[in-house]
Amino acid sequence: MKKLISVSEAGKLITPNASVMIGGFLRCGSPYRVIEEIIKNKTGGLTLIANDTSFEEYDRGKLIANKLVKKAIVTHIGTNPETGRQLNAGEIEVELVPMGTLVERIRCGGAGLGGFLTPTGKGTLVEEGKQVIESNGRKYLLEKPLRADFAIIYATKADKFGNAFLDGTTRNFNTVMATAADTVILEPEEISDTPLDPAQITIPGIFVDYIVMQEK
Amino acid sequence: MKKLISVSEAGKLITPNASVMIGGFLRCGSPYRVIEEIIKNKTGGLTLIANDTSFEEYDRGKLIANKLVKKAIVTHIGTNPETGRQLNAGEIEVELVPMGTLVERIRCGGAGLGGFLTPTGKGTLVEEGKQVIESNGRKYLLEKPLRADFAIIYATKADKFGNAFLDGTTRNFNTVMATAADTVILEPEEISDTPLDPAQITIPGIFVDYIVMQEK
Amino acid sequence: MELSKEQCREIIARRIAKEFSEGDVITLGIGLPTEVANYIPHDIHVIFQSENGMLGVGHRDLAAPENPKVTNAGGLPVTTKPGAVFFDTAMSFTIIRGGHVDATVLGALQVDQHGNLANWMIPGAFVPGMGGAMDLVVGAKKVIIAMEHTNKGKPRIVKNCTIPLTAEAEVDMIVTERCVLERTEQGLLLKEINPMFSLDDILRSTDADLIIPQELQQLAG
């Protein structure tokens, strides 16, 4: 059985200056309850790893609006004008990564691999500072694995073993992030008293360290 | 809608000297009906890519017993004594690959990546002829992607879009192989008239070229 | 000849919608490319892929809850078509980069005669990020650019891109309100021309070298 904790306990786990992966694609499949606690605790200096910085008034986008993020490693910041403003003002560092490369770097970090060769970004600014390796007559960029101190993961439904089912397009980055952080916090919408069907699990519970209890 | 074909038509698709990925882990999740046709047609000179050469009297193991395999790229041949006998007699070539590396090479081939860095095999015979690349202070082998002309894939249940559900431990190599061959033939136990639930699909139908009809 | 922005977009979207065959897997970029979906002939069944993690994207779902579980890459709620599949973003880019997408339609800032594409950043301006565009352009079997022919009169189809690239030599086709260009081994071929424009109009508003065939086809729409 995994450790069931309150959202307030979950928020306290996150330490200042930590790197934090947060699942979600814009608002879809985005955890938000632990984020509210981080904001309440004013836990700052964070490195945010996510698909995007969402919107100013939602989920991880609020971390930006509350100036708790020192650096964002993302594919897109266009939907959150505050990220752009802080970037212009030199208040935040932003590393833009192609989406397929970002998700693969995280998978790589979770899968114990040392890197991968991708054709994406070849001949573009993304190539800068990277090793170019030829394989079977085609040139590829060597991209490195990405891991984090924490991952905050959304689930539609979880059981007490931490096994999680994610419906619709909520899976997005949640699945790979669950494998690539030292401490993984699952934020399910619903917790089932009975185990989920073994053939219908999106994220195996062994990746999960803590399950955030449902709101009363 | 995918092309529904008879098992006899499916067998005829496989050409002599082709490379063929066949799903399954020993007997579990192993397609066998198309294989019977390949044997009937005596389609030989094949390169078999699979987890193992199964057993002499079952599924892909029979391809070996019928001397239709020129080369096997597998992780294990111990359960099929005929593979060992042909190897000793110089009648077959066997490339042994660590399991995690084999499945990742196939995924890599299906995912348009040029290779990956793995710590597996470092300092062993598996290292021979491979580039060693240092990344974040650790040494890794550069492993290359693997693709095939054909993949023969097991499914527990499929719909007419080619979407497939694989129950229990039948998923094994079937999922990645479906992404990494020029022509993918799905051999489901059951074909559903209604579409499968979008959240419970193991292999998306877009990877599938042909669905083998059920036996009468 | 003056066309409104809406007219331009419709001409472009209608034309691109004719490029697809039964069963094609297609990923559309946001903005103008999204509109292509509205003009696909009813007898052709294509499968729309959404990079966040879905195949079989249907229409905008107007009955969706406030925080929907099924969205497109723009975050908007969508319906699912029969045969739809959900997966994670890693699988989504296995599909995209692995060559399992038959065609992608994307906008552009500049395209050059070598097939180079620039559509993600203008130096000095705010850069929202490349999202999945770099992977899409590299991975899709056919890359179709949907854009207005010029940027307020300034050519966008050029000899060599002058702003940072999204990908090298990956563009296969360019569709504007004025013409259809196809990239061939010899260079950019002028395939079709909108009869509202003269050949001279096209040449004056294009910086790239074009191959002009003997007989020009009329832009299909």
Added chain:
Amino acid sequence: MELSKEQCREIIARRIAKEFSEGDVITLGIGLPTEVANYIPHDIHVIFQSENGMLGVGHRDLAAPENPKVTNAGGLPVTTKPGAVFFDTAMSFTIIRGGHVDATVLGALQVDQHGNLANWMIPGAFVPGMGGAMDLVVGAKKVIIAMEHTNKGKPRIVKNCTIPLTAEAEVDMIVTERCVLERTEQGLLLKEINPMFSLDDILRSTDADLIIPQELQQLAG
């Protein structure tokens, strides 16, 4: 002192079964390592991983059909424990190589004092293949070797492996019917000794340099 093969195996399996903590994820190799599962204390809940693609492996399933859908890595039908999960082999090795397995128990042909392991081939003999062993040894947080102390009197614990390696410097612990050895920065530490054997018995049947502590603990069983 003569122990039967069965007695040796039981001593080894019983001892290794004491190494685990509540919630540990464990992958057992085939053969002797599999027997460890029979001796896990009833108050400790561990999760067995099977490299073909399963977490929560239960017992041998004697009621399974001829061609079962739930098998272990040896192809034998097994039951599932509550909380079990099925996945593909790619995910299985994400788990294994990614360091998500707390411990693996494997057999060996030779282990040396540097933690090098040889368990997949003897030159000149038939080589069945490494299966998942190379990934397991590199990926698992703790690598425990379960083997009889000697091969018909010939030492298996040596200064330097003389047959091809499975992995370099990955072994953490060796459990035989005679003793328990732990790999430390200083070398192989003799942690526990089976009182049926003398220290001299151990030293004579071991080729590696051993660190002998002042007080030897008795092999737990």
